[in-house]
Amino acid sequence: MRAFLTMIWLLFFALGAGEAPAQSFRHNGPIEVAIQSGSGGGADVFARTIARILEKEKLLSQPLRVVNNSRAAVPWAMAYLAERKGNDHVIGIFTDAWVATPLLREDAKYTVKDLTPLVHLLLQPSIVLVKADSPYATLKDFIDAAKKSPARLKQGGGPAQAVETQQGLLIQKATGVKWEIVSISKKPAKIADLLSGNSQIIIQEPSHVTDELKSGTLRAIAALTEKRISSLPNLSTAREQGVEIPFLANGRGIMAPPGISKEAIEFWEELFSRMVKTPSWRKYLEETRVEPYFLKSRDFGQLLDQQSALMRSNLQEAGAKVVR
Template sequence: MSTDDNSQGVAGRRPREEKMKHYGIRALLGAAALATMTAGATPALAEYPVETVRLITHSSPGGGMDVFLREIGKHLGPIMGVNFVVENVTGSGGAAAMAEVVNGAKDGSVFYGATPTHIITSLLSAPPVTYEDLDPVVNFFNDPQTVYVLADSPYNTLNDVVDAAKANPGGVVVAVSTPGSLDRQVMEEFQAVTGTSMVVLTHDGGGDAVLSVLNGTAQVGVSEIAELRGQLDAKAVRILATYTENRVPGIGDVPTAREQGIDLVVSKFRGLVGAKDLPPEVIAAWEDGVAKLMEDPEFRKWYEAEGLENAYMTQAEARVARDEFVTSLKAFFEKFDIK
């Protein structure tokens, strides 16, 4: 892979529109209800057509999207006047979760927390239900990806990992989330860029991947900050690098991969998709509600602490960005002969 400054990896390819520039290549014991807060400072919008909305994720409990949806439900509930329930539908790289939404009611009562995973799975696995059977609703964030190790790991830089992998091909195990996840695909590019060969260990979600690093099954992990927050605060893990253009605030003085000589920039979107042809009033309620949510002081404090970048998009903007992402992803697969 070329290492000039214009090479940013599959997720680093940017749409032309400035507002969309980062849309790139993220329940305990099953389903758990997220009770909406009692009357708060933020007034509710016009009455939503249903009282309870299911937010489906392919992530296992503790995974990035699981954490993300629960936080959204807590803050967005009083704004939209809705009870949000998060359900973990794992398996098949997101295909089972996508099917749950497509086969559900078309009244605004069920949505899927979307990351690049559902598009990657659709293109590589050809499941019965694909991203083309779904429609973007809104986009929320870009979520920085990190490379991390145990606090007492001998690896202090990303190049230490590269050196170890070159000295012992196949000897370094890297934990990632699902087989169709962005982290899994980025590891293919990472190995190509660095000329290394590693064992990439997939899981049902990012939370499970973190456990594999903690118990020593893997020496390195790729994850989002929200999945690592508890372990970072406990000083159980250290972040070696971020796949971002600039350093991420709130996690210490961590250099980017590019600063360490590895030209790989990744941006992982987090959004919401639903069934096609949802009622216009449902889409309008989400666009209005999420626009207000992103300015909520408590919610902003949370997402800024997690290193999340506000990348709010309306449905029309998210559709364009999704299509551009698919084009760049197909080119990535062709370049690295991923089938």
């Protein structure tokens, strides 16, 4: 399938400190950034945000060339990196779909094991939500009710590989309690289903339900995170409520082709180590209600191994056809 590519130049030049990281390594030309979506998609917006921050904070001297895929194809973006082995001038925007998609699609030729993890940058936290007049004050309340009437309660979810569905399945496995997870494609439809009483909980990112939380239409009853969320400090975690579930990282980061130089890896590690300490980055995290979660290459690779194993096991137990 022929991908339609759009090339957009994002030029920004360092002043003063310039490319201070890894002085032994310098890019000698433009840097390509492979994006799994077309212009305006989530990964595209994230890439452009990083570009603006690097420009504002004067951290990079070489131009970035963003390479979009209009068909929003994760396999294409991963192949774009994997087939440029040893190329120090190509990076890609990682999302959780880079873990899940190759497990389910035979046309996905590569997995994250075929790439070089550079840095993990942030987590997109998930919260459990109920409608305002729900009898459930906590996730524990909902689980206790599901024990008594498992056939009566439902979660508005997505396809098997969706983070919200995966997290619902992890809660079920951890507690031994079952409820129906209904696949609903769009966020507004999920909220409408919850408000109608057809489902009793949904799992979403805080940034996706900002208006509903402010208006009181929805209530958050648990954070599915290792620690409390910065934007919702009074919301207890599932663990605090006595519900222990494995850590499912819905994050974003930077990947590179296989076989790139050690110097290039160190360059990107140091560059992004500086970026995540800047006021511009902290402002972005606050505005988008996401959480900092910075890992360098080695630790990022270990996280990917753990997440791949967790996702594979979860999908298999859910009855999904796992192809690798």
